[in-house]
Amino acid sequence: MSTVPGIAAAAAAPLLEVRDLRVKVGGQEVLRGVSLAVRAGEVHAIMGPNGSGKSTLAHVLAGRPGYEIVAGTACFEGRDLFALAPEQRARAGLFLGFQYPVEIPGVNNAYLLKAAVNAARRERGLPELDAFEFLAVVRAKIKLMQIDESFLSRGVNEGFSGGEKKRNEILQMLVLEPKLALLDETDSGLDIDALKVVADGINSLRAAERAIVLVTHYQRMLDYVVPDFVHVLARGRIARSGDRTLALELERRGYDWISEQAAA
């Protein structure tokens, strides 16, 4: 389901609103004034060359340590995002799909996911799911992601292939049903079949009350998950915004012309 941008913009306050965000990593300014508004129901793609700050933006919003916020604000449903701990942001409905999901040996995949689901449910004042209820929820989703059930009892990402790790990220997202999903290069390292499965998973979550931000280097993902907006990050700023035709233009012309414009 795609929303007509103009109408959505008029209808609702943004789910996520980032204003003039400046962020340093190791003393160097990586984001140099980023502003972005994402409304419920929208899919945004953030593109850009390597080192443009795409992943930094996703990580800072999720609360990863190691970044220095120099200036700017980020509001999620009107709340100051930077005043919340990472786990509070997650429980409020912000999900980060990792580019390189980390292995946690010995921790059962299902166990972690159940803990995550119940942490969010507690936050919302809902009763926790027991093992059976949880399994019922997960079973439906693993089918969609074409994942074998034995997957659940393996250690988190332990010995997973690159593609399995990405599917697992999307599985977690489907089970957690976040309000805002930031997907950091979820398409990288996927073959075309896996890409389709992952894209189907993402599309199944598109809904009027939810927004998705895809961070990606390549446009090919956007053939399957069609964005409402495309933004190009260059040198720590959003150099250009447009609809999906911008992505196609980037595919044709590369990033250099935008980087040059940004430098100018």
Place this chain on the structure above:
Amino acid sequence: MSTPDIDALVNRSYRHGFVTDIESDTVAPGLDENVVRLISRKKQEPQFLLDWRLRALRHWQGMREPHWAHLRYHPIDYAAISYYSAPRQAKDGPKSLADVDPKLLATYEKLGVPLHERARLAGVAVDAVFDSVSVATTFKERLSAAGVIFCPFSEAVQKHPALLERYLGTVVPYTDNFYATLNSAVFTDGSFVYVPPGVRCPMELSTYFRINAANTGQFERTLIIADAGAYVSYLEGCTAPMRDENQLHAAVVELIALDDAQIKYSTVQNWYPGDEQGRGGIYNFVTKRGECRGRNARISWTQVETGSAITWKYPSCILRGENSVGEFYSVATTNNYQQADTGTKMIHIGANTRSTIVSKGISAGHGQNAYRGLVKILPSASGARNFTQCDSLLMGKHSGAHTFPYIEVRNPTAMVEHEASTSRISEEQLFYCLQRGIGAEDAVNMIVSGFCRTVFKELPMEFAVEAQNLLAVSLEGAVG
């Protein structure tokens, strides 16, 4: 009545019966022949046992405290210890839960220890709410119907002296080491188990059901014998913290498995570890050893060590019988200023003997954790195999992990494998969990439990859950 209630009450009723025996005396500090004779007299021991104690004493007097372990502590003044004292009486302890250190109570709450059990553990005198005598009796009846002997060591001295004379000190001789020798001279009580040929012990034997579990004292002695074809699983330890002074605990455990017998010995050790500054805490110098004396015998040690200021402990297996199997699964945690030097010895004597060692060391705060293990394959042990896996997890900047593997192979057909790793809880792992909405403390517990999984799965179910909770409590504050 729920199970924990039963546990508490059974334990209590046992204790009650025992205290009358040894109520009064505390001998003056120091150790000489008179003290040993007094202990033996108090226990109304047969001559052979007194003689054995005295030989141990004489031997000990010529020994020196060992200092090869990776441990630092204030010298122990053996002349300042009283070697025989009655358990603490209720009147000396706190009068009610209100008098107990709230920190301790908070810990119990986290462990999920039921309220009146908490009181008992903290040393508060609690009135019996239910009639527990029948419960205790039921256990005793079930065991004796199967022919299993399970009783306090001092009772075994009276009722089964022949078994004692035959097996005592045959795995850990009184000359074995400084602490074991000291124990041999002055031990006051402990557990005795005998499982007759072909009998599978009908229940897990636990110190919960043992007389005086909370107050057995500094020098316990445990002897477990599984006769041919017998099976027994023994759970040792109080899984909630004991408030104790800086104190020496020198226990000895001997296991003997005859032909086709199996002994599974699980420990969750949670003595008082000392405070955040490293004051107080138990010095735990324990000798645990099992012998697979018969063919196809099997001895498994599983230990979760979270307590004590100092842990010096090497549960070992002597694999004498052909095809016998020794196993050692260990989780040792050190936080604050705790130190652990622990591991195992696998001595392969018989042909085709096999051993497995899985050691997981976790160091947090200023904790120091050493794995020390010996795998020894004697010339007679053709076809012997050992697999050792030794992993360390470090938390924080000031903790330390050390590995001292000793391997001696004197038979060319033997196969010995050793794997070791050291890792940290990475910021990435932690952030991954946080990003899924899991709080920092839960995340750390989850990651640490994952690290320990191969050991926890060796524990009986209820014990595994408690061990996991315990680990969480002992690592509290380890990640800022």
